[in-house]
Amino acid sequence: MLIKVLFTSFLSFLVYVSLVGSLGTDELIVGIIIAVIVGIVTRNLIVSDERKILSPSRWLSAVRYLIVYWLYYEPLAHWDVIKRIFTMDVRPSIVRVPYSMTTEYGVMLVGNSITNTPGTVVVDVDEDKGYYYVHWISAPSVEEGFCYNNISKGFEELVRRFLC
């Protein structure tokens, strides 16, 4: 329980400091008090299993996800959509993309990753059957396996290492 409170408090303290924009003593003291209260109240909402927080390999995988996502997938997707804006070469489809993530955080993060890369937007999620419905700006094929390989496989492989 202590780890849950500490982790949640630390997160809310980081948000507080970055939004207040000051490192004065008064602000820090108020920040710590608020962060601890927030941490105690929301610990079970934010963290379900504290052992996962203590795993260094999960943290390393999260850093790897951030680096690969922002330095590889985002520039590639931006470049693709920029080309299509000028050439108007679009063949949009709404495709079914199966997912195999088991945690809510995992489904959320893979969905966010798909939407945050230009060219693919998650329109709906079918949690019972395990599908994202993705609006794809130019779909060469609408076969499920093809869509999975080209849209979400890379994200799932990265995210599964720290959110499963």
Next chain:
Amino acid sequence: MLLDIWKVSRLVTEIFLFIGIFLLVLGGALSIIGSIGLLRFPSYFLRIHAATVSVIGGSVIPLIGVAFLSYGVHGNDGVVTSLGAIGTAVFIALTAPVSSHAIAKAASKMKISRQPLEHDHMEEDGR
């Protein structure tokens, strides 16, 4: 030795300055391109893709640039501004897809025209 450290730190702040300027200019260009896409794309759902270019390329990237620039110009005095810019960038990166999901789902529920569309698995599945 002291001089070397001073030189290295000066070099680092110079590099940060240039990275910051580059990211700001890149963000400005992506904002404009995203806006052109918003005007040119023919359907609501396609415009969401152009809007993503503006949001991620035009807001998150310049904010990271501001973080670099603040440190490059003000040194240690600029760290708080850098942290604020990074915090805001993270906040936008986390919340932008949520709003995209919300407006895309709202548009599909309100039966806003999805045309042009080659295949529609949502319609096939009755959603």
